[in-house]
Amino acid sequence: MRLVAEALSVVRGGRPVLEGVSFSVGAGGALAIVGPNGAGKSTLLRAIAGLLPPASGSVRLEGVDDEIPARESMHMLGHLDAVKSGLSVIRNLAFARDVLGGEGELLPALERVGLARLADLPGGVLSAGQRRRLALARLLAAPRPIWLLDEPTAALDAGGQAALAGLVADHRAKGGMVVAATHAELGFKDGDTLDLEPRT
Numbered sequence: 001m002r003l004v005a006e007a008l009s010v011v012r013g014g015r016p017v018l019e020g021v022s023f024s025v026g027a028g029g030a031l032a033i034v035g036p037n038g039a040g041k042s043t044l045l046r047a048i049a050g051l052l053p054p055a056s057g058s059v060r061l062e063g064v065d066d067e068i069p070a071r072e073s074m075h076m077l078g079h080l081d082a083v084k085s086g087l088s089v090i091r092n093l094a095f096a097r098d099v100l101g102g103e104g105e106l107l108p109a110l111e112r113v114g115l116a117r118l119a120d121l122p123g124g125v126l127s128a129g130q131r132r133r134l135a136l137a138r139l140l141a142a143p144r145p146i147w148l149l150d151e152p153t154a155a156l157d158a159g160g161q162a163a164l165a166g167l168v169a170d171h172r173a174k175g176g177m178v179v180a181a182t183h184a185e186l187g188f189k190d191g192d193t194l195d196l197e198p199r200t
């Protein structure tokens with residue numbers, strides 16, 4: 001499987017945000033998207049996820065069954081952690097797993113992100129970093145080959161960042177791909193970097 005963008009341009013609100021962006025990520029690969037505020041990092045992730053149509057150029061998945069929509073191969077972890085306040089932590093994860101159609105085990109996923117002891121707490125009482133950790137657990141509860149991560153280290157402490165690094169390394173070792181928009185050093189081993197130019 002390979003994720004390929006060719007000469008991708010995206011317009012938002014009538015203004016060009018991305019112009020002529022190309023990259024390619026293969027199985028086990030990682031791409032860090034960097035650039036200043038407003039450069040278009042989140043926009044690029046959304047375009048990859050199929051949430052924004054390209055004005056020109058293309059994003060495609062090569063080496064997959066054409067019958068399966070590309071979005072079903074992807075996990076988009078955005079700025080919003082989508083935690084339901086009234087559901088317990090583990091029921092939040094079960095809900096996400098059911099919506100995404102996964103079969104991952106719930107408690108081991110919570111253990112990986114350090115939330116197992118909070119499994120029965122309402123989602124509404126989680127701290128910002130704990131909410132982020134719960135969002136990361138969804139990557140495991142509903143395994144998909146391509147992870148699109150928008151500022152994945154936001155609100156994470158050192159332990160959370162180490163957990164994220166472990167998840168990414170394990171995912172890539174199994175042939176998964178990671179594309180992350182970031183201002184932080186994610187330390188992707190042998191990964192590529194796409195530096196988006198500031199827009200004037």
Ligand SMILES: Nc1ncnc2c1ncn2[C@@H]1O[C@H](COP(=O)(O)OP(=O)(O)OP(=O)(O)O)[C@@H](O)[C@H]1O
Binds near residue numbers: 038
């Ligand atoms: N819905 C929208 N309509 C019009 N313009 C938009 C819309 N959403 C984003 N933009 C513009 O697109 C540009 C890129 O935004 P984007 O969120 O992709 O940047 P970013 O690189 O992720 O920034 P940051 O580092 O601040 O998160 C910005 O100039 C922003 O104002």
